Structure formats: C-alpha cells, structure tokens
Amino acid sequence: MVVHAQPPLVEIPLFPLGSVLFPGGQLQLRIFEPRYLDLVRECTRHGTGFGVCLILEGRETGEPAVPAAIGTIARISDFHRDDDGLLGIVAEGGSRFQVVRSRVRSDGLLRGDVELWPGEPAQPVPVEFALLQTILERLIETMAPHWRDAPRSAYDDASWLGFRLAELLPLDTGEQQRMLELHDPAQRLAELRDILPRFQKP
Structure with missing residues (x-):
C-alpha cells in the first residue's frame, strides 16, 4: 500500500475581507486596526505573506x-x-490555500494552519472560449489599466484569463469564491461564459 504524505501545514495570519483576491491579482488596503498594523509589521519584517479569505459571517x-x-x-x-x-498597502495575490484549523489571538488577529495549493499548470485557452479573451481586453482597457501591458501570452493562458475575468466581471462575492475554489481552468472559463448573458443589455 502506498501512503501519500500530507503536505506540511504553514502558519499564517489571516485577513478576512468582503472581497476575493485571486492569484496574480492586486489588493489595495487601508490599515488602521492595531491587529492589522501588527500583521503588516510582521509580514514586512519577515518577508512573509498573509492569507486573504472572503468573510462568510461578520x-x-x-x-x-x-x-x-x-x-x-x-x-x-x-x-x-x-x-x-x-x-x-498594495499586495499581490499568490498561491491559494485551504485553512485546516484557525484560532484567534488575544489581540483579535486570526491565525490559521493552512495547506498551500500548487499553482495551476499552464493550459492554452480552448478555441471555444476565444470570445472571453476579447471581453477581457475590453474590460482591462476601461477598468484595469495596470493590466494593459500584460503580454499577449497571458491572454492565451486559461488560468490567467479566468482569474482576471472573475476579478473584473460584476460577479457577486459568492460567485467569485466559487471561481477561486475551482481546480480546472477550463471549467472556470465555461462557467464564466455561461454567466455572461446576465450582463448583456436587452
């Protein structure tokens, strides 16, 4: 019998937010609570990151x-x-993770033992989703100038395309969280394509 070793857990501070951060995405925050000022100091001092999780309650x-x-x-x-x-602060989205257990420190800061997910392998955009590339180009032109210099190869990567569309389309946070949790870039693109008619003007 082959026993697969569980990946080691990593302890990180958690920052629950009312929004979803995607891999490769950008987050801008204004920090004023002491617990989160401590978080920024800790991450800056040690060169580490913190975990952004969508708020489910609170x-x-x-x-x-x-x-x-x-x-x-x-x-x-x-x-x-x-x-x-x-x-x-400006922060960049990296790896996804799953919280295995969490605890609240005396100062109110949430910490979690998390399992890091591997990055999605590069996968070309299937031809049936070519329209999504055009839609993303238009969204970036009007809503996300920081992506205007993205190389053409980025638009051909199914994972990058899906994450950027999930950021910029007017999805509700539950839908964004669903896109974050999917493991298959092609499935993410298919679900985004199926949502699109909702945003088309009659």
Whole structure:
C-alpha cells in the first residue's frame, strides 16, 4: 500500500475581507486596526505573506469574522501613508490555500494552519472560449489599466484569463469564491461564459 504524505501545514495570519483576491491579482488596503498594523509589521519584517479569505459571517472591523476555508496568499509589494495618516498597502495575490484549523489571538488577529495549493499548470485557452479573451481586453482597457501591458501570452493562458475575468466581471462575492475554489481552468472559463448573458443589455 502506498501512503501519500500530507503536505506540511504553514502558519499564517489571516485577513478576512468582503472581497476575493485571486492569484496574480492586486489588493489595495487601508490599515488602521492595531491587529492589522501588527500583521503588516510582521509580514514586512519577515518577508512573509498573509492569507486573504472572503468573510462568510461578520464584518471587516470589530469582532473576528468567520472566513471562507479557501483563500489566497497576499504579499505586500508597496506601502505608503495616506493624507489622513492611515497606512495604505498594495499586495499581490499568490498561491491559494485551504485553512485546516484557525484560532484567534488575544489581540483579535486570526491565525490559521493552512495547506498551500500548487499553482495551476499552464493550459492554452480552448478555441471555444476565444470570445472571453476579447471581453477581457475590453474590460482591462476601461477598468484595469495596470493590466494593459500584460503580454499577449497571458491572454492565451486559461488560468490567467479566468482569474482576471472573475476579478473584473460584476460577479457577486459568492460567485467569485466559487471561481477561486475551482481546480480546472477550463471549467472556470465555461462557467464564466455561461454567466455572461446576465450582463448583456436587452
């Protein structure tokens, strides 16, 4: 009998949010609660990331919220002080993960033991989803100028295409979480294609 070793768990601070962060995506946050200022200090000092999870119950501020089990590692790429003195950070989405167990520290910061998911292998966009590439180009032109310089090869990658569409299309957060949790890039594109008619003007 072959016993497959479980991947080792990684302990990370968790940041429950009312939005979904996708691999390769960008997150901009304004930090003011002491527990999250501590989180930023910890990540900056050690060069580590934190976990972003969609809030299932509760709010971003106040009492610790109940987060979804599947989230995305965020790594801080820039930070600055806003005019009102609050700390602003920019973070980039990395690997997805699954929370195996979590606990709340005395300061209210949520920490989790998580299993990191491997990145999706590069997969060319099936020809039946070519329209989605055109739609993403238009969305980026109007809504996401930071992606305008993305290489053409990115649009040909089913995983990148699906994650960017899931970011930019007006999906509700439950639908975005569903797109994050899917393992098959082609299935993600198929589900996004099937949702599109909802956004077409009559």
